[in-house]
Amino acid sequence: MNAIERILTPENLKFMLLGAKYSLLIAIFALIGGSVLGLLAAVAKMSKIKPARIIANIYVEVIRGTPMMLQILVLYLCGPVITKALFNFVFTPNPVLVGIIAIAINSGAYSSELFRSAIQSVDKGQWEAAQTIGLSYTQTMKEIIIPQAFKRILPPYINEFIVLIKDSSLLANIGAVELLHSAQVIGAKFYNYLVPLLCATVMYLVVTLFISFCARKLERRLAESD
Numbered sequence: 001m002n003a004i005e006r007i008l009t010p011e012n013l014k015f016m017l018l019g020a021k022y023s024l025l026i027a028i029f030a031l032i033g034g035s036v037l038g039l040l041a042a043v044a045k046m047s048k049i050k051p052a053r054i055i056a057n058i059y060v061e062v063i064r065g066t067p068m069m070l071q072i073l074v075l076y077l078c079g080p081v082i083t084k085a086l087f088n089f090v091f092t093p094n095p096v097l098v099g100i101i102a103i104a105i106n107s108g109a110y111s112s113e114l115f116r117s118a119i120q121s122v123d124k125g126q127w128e129a130a131q132t133i134g135l136s137y138t139q140t141m142k143e144i145i146i147p148q149a150f151k152r153i154l155p156p157y158i159n160e161f162i163v164l165i166k167d168s169s170l171l172a173n174i175g176a177v178e179l180l181h182s183a184q185v186i187g188a189k190f191y192n193y194l195v196p197l198l199c200a201t202v203m204y205l206v207v208t209l210f211i212s213f214c215a216r217k218l219e220r221r222l223a224e225s226d
Contacts, residue, residue, distance in 0.1 A: 007195045012186050016196070019182030020203050026096065026171065026178060027164040030103035034164075035157075037108025042115035043141065056112070063109035069170050072102040076174045095176035103167055107160065114156060118149035158215035162208050169204075179203060 044056035063071065076098045083089050122145050130140040172181040183200035187193035 004195055007186060007190050007192060008199060012196075013199075015186065016179065016182045016199060016203065019177060019179040019200075020207065022096065022176075023165055023168045023178040023180075024207070026100055026103065026168045026176075027161060029100045030107055030164050030168075031157075031161050033100065033104030034107025034111050034160075037104060038111030039115050039146070041108060041112035042119060045112065045116055046119065060109045060112055063106055068102070068106045068167060069173065071106055072099060072170060072174060075102045095171060095174045096178075098174065099168065099171035099176045099178075103164060103171075106167075107164060111157070111160060114153050114160070115149065118153040119145055121152060122148050155215055155219040158211060158218065162211050162215075165207060165211075166204065 041056045041059055044052040045060070047053055047056075076093055076095065079093055079098070080091055083091060119141075126144055126148070127140060130144050135143065168178050169180040171178055172184060175181065179200050183196040184193070186196040190196075
């Protein structure tokens with residue numbers, strides 16, 4: 001039995017597929033959280049309320065100006081220290097949960113610019129028409145502007161999802177169960193990292209290429225509907 005047959009057994013492949021499943025779930029939940037944060041930050045940056053603009057700008061600049069790995073480590077390693085100092089409470093952070101939160105925070109900072117540009121690209125006549133019929137700012141954003149912005153942001157946002165799938169591999173550094181971590185576990189078990197890492201590479205490629213294909217089809221459909 002050669003090295004490939006010895007390492008890529010059905011059990012080990014199942015273990016890696018489980019890691020791939022967790023990578024997808026981490027990316028999905030991080031995308032949802034990042035969407036909420038990104039939309040809030042975009043609206044705040046365009047708000048007439050100065051403190052809201054300041055907070056949103058600080059959030060975006062700090063997160064975009066520091067490495068994601070550093071943000072993950074700060075949440076994972078410093079979170080228990082902070083809670084101990086403030087509340088005299090010690091807890092063991094869940095690596096997957098910390099990873100989702102950290103990636104969502106990072107994604108929100110970057111997606112805020114996507115949301116802001118999409119909102120600003122909506123024709124000004126839409127705003128004027130909403131004001132004419134007596135809609136408030138909140139109603140205009142909720143009923144008219146944001147739905148149109150989401151349609152325009154959807155194709156590039158799928159690319160953001162692909163980025164998050166790849167970024168989930170950073171969580172292997174804190175022991176979160178995902179695809180890269182599962183490959184590292186198998187590599188350590190057999191003292192051979194080449195085969196499981198190549199297998200993980202193929203899995204990442206299959207997933208990202210499939211999503212990219214779906215994104216291109218969606219973009220063409222949206223272009224036809226316009």
